[in-house]
Amino acid sequence: xxxxxxxxxxxxxxxxxxxxxxxxxxxxxxxxxxxxxxxxxxxxxxxxxxxxxxxxxxxxxxxxxxxxxxxxxxxxxxxxxxxxxxxxxxxxxxxxxxxxxxxxxxxxxxxx
Amino acid sequence: xxxxxxxxxxxxxxxxxxxxxxxxxxxxxxxxxxxxxxxxxxxxxxxxxxxxxxxxxxxxxxxxxxxxxxxxxxxxxxxxxxxxxxxxxxxxxxxxxxxxxxxxxxxxxxxxxx
Numbered sequence: 001x002x003x004x005x006x007x008x009x010x011x012x013x014x015x016x017x018x019x020x021x022x023x024x025x026x027x028x029x030x031x032x033x034x035x036x037x038x039x040x041x042x043x044x045x046x047x048x049x050x051x052x053x054x055x056x057x058x059x060x061x062x063x064x065x066x067x068x069x070x071x072x073x074x075x076x077x078x079x080x081x082x083x084x085x086x087x088x089x090x091x092x093x094x095x096x097x098x099x100x101x102x103x104x105x106x107x108x109x110x111x112x
Numbered sequence: 113x114x115x116x117x118x119x120x121x122x123x124x125x126x127x128x129x130x131x132x133x134x135x136x137x138x139x140x141x142x143x144x145x146x147x148x149x150x151x152x153x154x155x156x157x158x159x160x161x162x163x164x165x166x167x168x169x170x171x172x173x174x175x176x177x178x179x180x181x182x183x184x185x186x187x188x189x190x191x192x193x194x195x196x197x198x199x200x201x202x203x204x205x206x207x208x209x210x211x212x213x214x215x216x217x218x219x220x221x222x223x224x225x226x
Contacts (some may be wrong), residue, residue, distance in 0.1 A: 044203065044205075097167070097168075098143055098167070104154050
């Protein structure tokens with residue numbers, strides 16, 4: 001069985017400051033991990049994915065995430081937040097049965 | 113960019129009526145998911161298909177929900193009869209089926225049952 005825990009339900013940052021969204025995973029197999037973003041009243045968009053290649057993964061819009069097996073973590077970061085980053089972010093794990101297991105989501109607000 | 117197309121985008125219906133939601137996966141994708149999103153429950157997996165065969169529909173209330181893939185270009189989710197508690201956004205997603213690839217989500221169908 002696999003699952004993810006997003007450690008913060010809400011993160012608030014000032015524009016131009018770093019963003020950190022924390023995610024821990026549990027998986028019986030070597031996992032594939034993803035971050036998705038959902039803007040208000042929109043569908044989910046894939047930000048980035050880890051699939052057992054490089055442990056530091058770069059995604060769209062300046063986001064990146066680091067896979068740390070020893071810590072079972074896959075935290076998402078961005079060096080400088082933009083107003084357009086205000087959205088809900090989901091950490092997702094997939095394994096051998098192709099199912100995606102979603103975290104509860106982290107809502108990001110960006111202050112001007 | 114290739115996209116997953118869901119119809120209708122919005123649906124308001126009366127309790128007891130049948131509702132059918134449709135999804136056109138990206139051409140060539142062999143794995144299709146149906147998710148439901150509510151404020152209270154977040155994203156819940158309802159059912160998913162691989163090569164048109166249902167792999168898991170344990171997330172669906174079987175007495176009223178049914179999911180099918182009549183062909184590779186169409187997935188349907190049907191609710192009969194609908195109830196107010198079914199009000200949610202229903203998302204379809206498709207992908208190549210390998211965990212390496214990620215999945216593309218449609219824009220969702222916002223269902224309101226009154």
